[in-house]
Amino acid sequence: MPVIAVLPAVIIFILQLWAPNALAQLSVPFPASAYLALGLVLILSSFMRQWQWLYWLALLLSSYFTIQSGLQRPLSEPDVAALYNTLPVLLTLLMLILTLFPLPSILTWQGIALAIMIAALPPVLLVMPLADWSSALALSEALLIQPYDNLALNWGLLSLIFAVGSLWLLMGLYFRMSLIHWGEFATWMAMMNFVIFVHLPDASGWATLAATLSLLITLAWQMLHLAYMDELTGLPQRRALLSHLNRLGKRSAVTMLDVDHFKQFNDTYGHDVGDQVLKLLGSVLSKTKSCKAYRYGGEEFTLIFPHKDPERLEAELNEIRQQVADYPLVLRQNQRPEDDKAGKTRRGNSDGGKAIHITISLGCTAYQKGDDSDSLLKRADNALYAAKKAGRNRVKFA
Numbered sequence: 415m416p417v418i419a420v421l422p423a424v425i426i427f428i429l430q431l432w433a434p435n436a437l438a439q440l441s442v443p444f445p446a447s448a449y450l451a452l453g454l455v456l457i458l459s460s461f462m463r464q465w466q467w468l469y470w471l472a473l474l475l476s477s478y479f480t481i482q483s484g485l486q487r488p489l490s491e492p493d494v495a496a497l498y499n500t501l502p503v504l505l506t507l508l509m510l511i512l513t514l515f516p517l518p519s520i521l522t523w524q525g526i527a528l529a530i531m532i533a534a535l536p537p538v539l540l541v542m543p544l545a546d547w548s549s550a551l552a553l554s555e556a557l558l559i560q561p562y563d564n565l566a567l568n569w570g571l572l573s574l575i576f577a578v579g580s581l582w583l584l585m586g587l588y589f590r591m592s593l594i595h596w597g598e599f600a601t602w603m604a605m606m607n608f609v610i611f612v613h614l615p616d617a618s619g620w621a622t623l624a625a626t627l628s629l630l631i632t633l634a635w636q637m638l639h640l641a642y643m644d645e646l647t648g649l650p651q652r653r654a655l656l657s658h659l660n661r662l663g664k665r666s667a668v669t670m671l672d673v674d675h676f677k678q679f680n681d682t683y684g685h686d687v688g689d690q691v692l693k694l695l696g697s698v699l700s701k702t703k704s705c706k707a708y709r710y711g712g713e714e715f716t717l718i719f720p721h722k723d724p725e726r727l728e729a730e731l732n733e734i735r736q737q738v739a740d741y742p743l744v745l746r747q748n749q750r751p752e753d754d755k756a757g758k759t760r761r762g763n764s765d766g767g768k769a770i771h772i773t774i775s776l777g778c779t780a781y782q783k784g785d786d787s788d789s790l791l792k793r794a795d796n797a798l799y800a801a802k803k804a805g806r807n808r809v810k811f812a
């Protein structure tokens with residue numbers, strides 16, 4: 415549920431809209447608390463080697479500094495209004511660039527230069543003659559209205575926030591936004607709070623704090639993901655399997671499965687194609703409704719069934735086995751196996767590539783009184799060994 419990264423932005427929005435006094439009464443010390451939270455993100459992202467967040471950190475830090483330096487006077491002053499109109503546009507643009515384009519590692523010279531540029535751009539607005547330009551462009555102050563005491567609405571900026579926000583969200587939902595992209599979206603959303611509630615005390619402090627909390631939530635999710643999920647197949651990995659096995663119900667069954675002749679497959683088509691096969695197998699197994707799939711390690715997977723009915727198990731396991739055997743893996747003919755890259759193995763046969771098939775062997779065992787994770791896995795592994803010995807592409811029970 416990486417979507418919870420947007421919670422800080424939503425909570426701050428609701429509180430600022432309906433209970434601004436309650437927020438003020440919290441008397442959170444700004445700017446110290448915002449800088450402290452940003453420092454926490456710096457420590458955590460460096461510790462986890464998630465360097466891409468340092469670009470976001472640089473941007474948040476410099477935006478907060480810019481707001482603190484240039485937006486602490488009434489919006490009726492032309493240079494303050496001009497900065498208020500420009501900063502959110504620049505911030506949105508920079509955040510979209512950070513999201514959409516592949517970034518160099520921040521530990522390289524290009525990365526350092528990019529981070530410095532990103533951090534320098536918002537403060538540059540402070541020394542630009544923005545007020546002169548906006549009067550020349552006739553960016554009228556009528557755009558800025560204040561329908562409620564605690565709400566300043568700039569229709570131009572609001573339209574921009576609404577358009578960018580809905581497009582970002584729609585594209586994200588369509589392309590199944592990843593954990594990292596939810597964090598990026600949440601950070602942008604949080605920062606836009608200061609645009610809407612600019613008249614409230616500490617609006618920028620709350621926005622920066624919410625954005626930082628979104629980053630911290632995303633980092634915490636990333637940590638969980640790194641600890642429990644297998645990157646290649648997208649399945650939970652051995653640590654998650656062991657924790658499931660430790661709280662296994664008495665009416666359960668465990669299956670070990672393994673790709674047949676996978677060494678030969680790797681030798682023939684290359685390790686990268688082998689990886690793609692494991693990825694596809696992971697995707698087939700993750701869609702199986704009858705059981706929960708884990709990547710045990712290498713080309714071995716484990717399935718946990720919430721029942722131990724032998725006939726049902728046999729039918730369900732054979733269905734999985736058959737599904738994998740029938741799955742066409744298509745290799746493009748115009749590339750040599752050694753040059754295979756991700757995406758070379760795929761479904762369909764549109765460009766006349768060579769279709770290959772893999773098979774799996776499965777060994778299954780039901781929970782028995784006194785079992786622990788070791789004994790269950792050992793028995794399932796023995797059954798798998800028996801399936802291999804009996805000729806592969808079959809199911810055996812222990």
Ligand SMILES: Nc1nc2c(ncn2[C@@H]2O[C@H](COP(=O)(O)OP(=O)(O)OP(=O)(O)O)[C@@H](O)[C@H]2O)c(=O)[nH]1
Pocket residue numbers: 672673674675676677678680684685686687688689692711712713802806
């Ligand atoms: N591409 C790829 N290969 C892997 C991965 N993990 C393990 N392997 C390979 O899987 C192969 C396993 O080979 P073996 O255990 O000898 O068994 P096998 O060739 O599958 O033969 P049987 O299991 O007896 O049918 C080895 O060649 C490993 O290098 C991985 O993540 N990616």
